[in-house]
Amino acid sequence: MDFELTDEQQLIREAVREFAETEVTPIAAELDRDHRFPRELLPRLAEMNLMGMPYPEKEGGAGADYVSYVISIEELSRACASTAVIVSAHTSLATWPIFKFGTQAQKDQYLNDMASGRRLGAFALTEPAAGTDAGAGTATATMHADGYALNGSKMFITNAPYADVYVAFAKTDPERGTRGMSAFIVEKDTPGFSVGEAEHKLGIRGSSTPPVYFSDCRVPRDALLGGEGDGFKIAMATLDGGRIGIAAQALGIAQAALDASVAYAKERVQFGKPIATLQAIQWMIADMATEIDAARLLVYRAASCVDNGRPYSTEGAMAKLFASEVATRVAGKAIQIHGGYGYTESYPVERNYRDAKITEIYEGTSEVQRMVIARSTLR
Amino acid sequence: MRIVVAYKWTCDPEEATARADGTVDWSRAKPGLSAYDPVAIEVARQFADEAGAELIGVTAGGKGVASPLAAKAALGRGLDRVVTVEDESLADAGRSELAAVLAEVIRHIGDVDLIITGDSSVDVAAKMVPTVLAGELGWPAVAEVTSITGQAGALRVERAIPGGVQLLEISGPAVLAAAADAAAPRVPGMKDLLAAGKKPAELLELAALKVPPPNAVMTVTGRAVPEHKPRQGQLIDTADPAEAAAELVSALRQAGAL
Numbered sequence: 233m234d235f236e237l238t239d240e241q242q243l244i245r246e247a248v249r250e251f252a253e254t255e256v257t258p259i260a261a262e263l264d265r266d267h268r269f270p271r272e273l274l275p276r277l278a279e280m281n282l283m284g285m286p287y288p289e290k291e292g293g294a295g296a297d298y299v300s301y302v303i304s305i306e307e308l309s310r311a312c313a314s315t316a317v318i319v320s321a322h323t324s325l326a327t328w329p330i331f332k333f334g335t336q337a338q339k340d341q342y343l344n345d346m347a348s349g350r351r352l353g354a355f356a357l358t359e360p361a362a363g364t365d366a367g368a369g370t371a372t373a374t375m376h377a378d379g380y381a382l383n384g385s386k387m388f389i390t391n392a393p394y395a396d397v398y399v400a401f402a403k404t405d406p407e408r409g410t411r412g413m414s415a416f417i418v419e420k421d422t423p424g425f426s427v428g429e430a431e432h433k434l435g436i437r438g439s440s441t442p443p444v445y446f447s448d449c450r451v452p453r454d455a456l457l458g459g460e461g462d463g464f465k466i467a468m469a470t471l472d473g474g475r476i477g478i479a480a481q482a483l484g485i486a487q488a489a490l491d492a493s494v495a496y497a498k499e500r501v502q503f504g505k506p507i508a509t510l511q512a513i514q515w516m517i518a519d520m521a522t523e524i525d526a527a528r529l530l531v532y533r534a535a536s537c538v539d540n541g542r543p544y545s546t547e548g549a550m551a552k553l554f555a556s557e558v559a560t561r562v563a564g565k566a567i568q569i570h571g572g573y574g575y576t577e578s579y580p581v582e583r584n585y586r587d588a589k590i591t592e593i594y595e596g597t598s599e600v601q602r603m604v605i606a607r608s609t610l611r
Numbered sequence: 612m613r614i615v616v617a618y619k620w621t622c623d624p625e626e627a628t629a630r631a632d633g634t635v636d637w638s639r640a641k642p643g644l645s646a647y648d649p650v651a652i653e654v655a656r657q658f659a660d661e662a663g664a665e666l667i668g669v670t671a672g673g674k675g676v677a678s679p680l681a682a683k684a685a686l687g688r689g690l691d692r693v694v695t696v697e698d699e700s701l702a703d704a705g706r707s708e709l710a711a712v713l714a715e716v717i718r719h720i721g722d723v724d725l726i727i728t729g730d731s732s733v734d735v736a737a738k739m740v741p742t743v744l745a746g747e748l749g750w751p752a753v754a755e756v757t758s759i760t761g762q763a764g765a766l767r768v769e770r771a772i773p774g775g776v777q778l779l780e781i782s783g784p785a786v787l788a789a790a791a792d793a794a795a796p797r798v799p800g801m802k803d804l805l806a807a808g809k810k811p812a813e814l815l816e817l818a819a820l821k822v823p824p825p826n827a828v829m830t831v832t833g834r835a836v837p838e839h840k841p842r843q844g845q846l847i848d849t850a851d852p853a854e855a856a857a858e859l860v861s862a863l864r865q866a867g868a869l
Contacts, residue, residue: 239680243687243804246643251798281801294801304801 235529241300248304251280252311260312263438264583267430269394270315270438278349282308282319286538287331291339292347298538302480302531309484310491313587314438316484320477321390321439322346325595326353329399329415329470333458338417342397354395355474356386356418356444357467364597366401367410367464371446373402379453380404382416382424382446388594389444393427396420398444401467404460413463416455424449435586472545473538475595479531479551482559482591486527489559489566489584490520496570496579513569520562527555546608553601556591563588612664612763615726616655616690617713617744619645620670620681621734642675644684647729649796651789655727656689658759667720668693671712673702677814686807687799693810694720698817706739707829713740714747715820724763724784730754730791738788739829745786753779754788 237245255276263270277283285301287293296304301323309316327346330338345351362369371384382402392398398418405412418425428443458466494517497508507513534551537544563585567574574581592598626640652668659666668690670676677697685693694716701712717723726745731738738754745752757776758769766781771790799807845862849855863869 239683240805240808242680243684243799243807244801246684247687247799247801247804254798279800280798285801289802295805296801300801 237299237303241297241303244296244300245303245307248280248282248307249310251276251282252307252315256308256311256315260315260438261577261580261583263312263314264435265437265577267432267437269440270312270318271394273315274318274349274352274394277315277319281349283349283352284323284327284347286323287327287343287347291331292344292350298476298535299532302476302535305477305480306484306487306528306531309481310488311484312438313481313485313584314436316481317436317439317478318352318391320474320481321355322353322395324474324477325355325470326391326395326397326399328473329355329457329466330397330417332469333415333462333466334417335454337454338457342417346397351396352391352394353397353399354389354391355470356389356392356398356400358386358388360385360387360443364600366467367413369401369403369413370406371400371402372406373404373414373416375404376450379451379455380416382418382449382451385443385445387443388431388441389427390439390441392440392442392444393420394440398425399457399470400444400446401463402446403463408461410464411461413467414460415457415463415466416451417457418446418449418451418455422449422451434589435583436590471595472548475552475601476531476534476538476544476548478591478595479527479534479548479555482552482555482588483524483527483531485584485588485591486520486524486555486559486562489563489581489588490517490524492579492581492584493517493520493566493569496573500571507569516565516569520565523558523562527551527558530554546605549596549601549604549608552591552596553598553605556588556598559588559591560585612659612662612724613667613720613722614655614659614662614664615667615669615717615720615723616648616652617726617728617740618648618652618668618670618685619729619732619734620672620676620678620684621645621732623733642681644688645729646733647731647789647791648685649688650791650794651727651729652685652688652690653794653796654756654759654789657794661760662762664724664763666691667723669695669713669716669720671696671698671701671709671716671817672704673697673699677812679808679812682812683804683807686810686812687804688796689799689803691810692812694813694815696815696817696820700817705829705831706735706737707743707827710740710743710747711822711824712817712820713744715822716815717744717748719815719820725759725766726750726784726786727756727759728786728788730788741786741788743829748784748786750784750786751781752786752788753781755790756787757790757793759787 281294284293285296289295359369373380373382400418403412404414424447426445430440430442500507530551534547537547566581622640628636668685677695728741742752755771761767768779770777847858
């Protein structure tokens, strides 16, 4: 069993880290403080080929393996969790369903632009009364002579209103429950589509997550992604992969918190010596480092399953469950190590703490991950 | 036109630690491109693109300098191909020996119009290889270069000098050391890194190069830290500014500062 990264994976880690430290870290605190979406980073992320890493070059992507992709999300998250989820939601949630389920015409129309980063994507599944119970969504898609009319509302839509392309889910046959849900590709300027006010969140404040509304929003017949009734399956398959990206985000947040704690512990002097010499601090650091390494192995293993064409639903669930809970724990310990200063905006660990929590919630809560793992284990 | 960038694959001393006996422990330092070499590659790439030139990287050293990782790291930064020499005997080679090997590599490549190097290497920082290499080839060497334009046989170079900029025209091949801030090295994109493994990487055998002994051998015979003069801690009463100024001047003269 070889635990070493390939040359390409090592170089990709170094390059993304260099990019993140040079161009993302300097604005991370400001994005968080001002709840600002980093529009100026989008063209740079596209130039770096970070917006469609796992997609083939002929489709506009970088042609990288999935391990390299999660490494890029990890390194971006280390600098700014908001920037990382913009990339992850675009790549894993919005672009992937078109890559996997799109017709050739749909791929010709959207895939190259999205995989190259020229157009930004978003995934519109969650509704005010349908979060974990995604199948209970009430948005509808009614067929007309020239296509479908979508009606309903979605909330917490990452990348709205900046996204150009939305993969949205609505029921073509509400009476069939999850089997009546279909997926559609909706462009941002479609009449009847609108975006609400952005939410003010505890963390990932640079990521925009407003509600979106469909009010007799007319889309052509060929906006249907997959077949009628395939929507729930498409959504669940998409989230299976997307949660590996969120696991990588959690990993990056945790690593940032640990790095900050190590640096602080070496400098902060109490009782005449650095607190890094105190056993209480050393044991906290040891636990943090061990948990992060374990999380990393789970995340990379799940990504490796994707690369090797193996099933990854359970592995992805394990990675997200563990890494997200590690991130919250580690970020909490990081504040403890920093003491009073850790509670202020002068140090980045309070942002790590606030950013970490969402990784236990979105793209499938920890409770959902436990359901997936239990179902697989108890089969 | 053919442009060569001489780069170094080495460890960053910031990652090394000093042992109690004063020796350096490099075991935890990860090898990589010397810190200023990406600047040199960026300067070279920009000029090569303008001039329509081929851009070749060369390096020589001990174990690891010709590894696939090292080659891809350099190629991913914008080189078209690399030519390397890896030999155990070069691991502790002096600057003059390395320069002699690089000169033979340049002759092997043939028709090289320009060599660009980094300002210095991150580990030794001797700033000697560019000038010694130029000497081996019989070419001029210029340091602190901030801009290169023109074409083979008619290079226009700007270099930083104290208080200003010097403009040079060079009518033949030359070795130019790029100033540390000559360019902001571009971070390689993901496609650049993934394509790097497909670019040519030629490995030369040291014995086959038949490197002649260098014209002169330079040996580092020792290193010392500057003498540390303890602070004298002399306090001057400034109640009377004129008296205080006189006392300060006298103290500075006694200390040899004036």
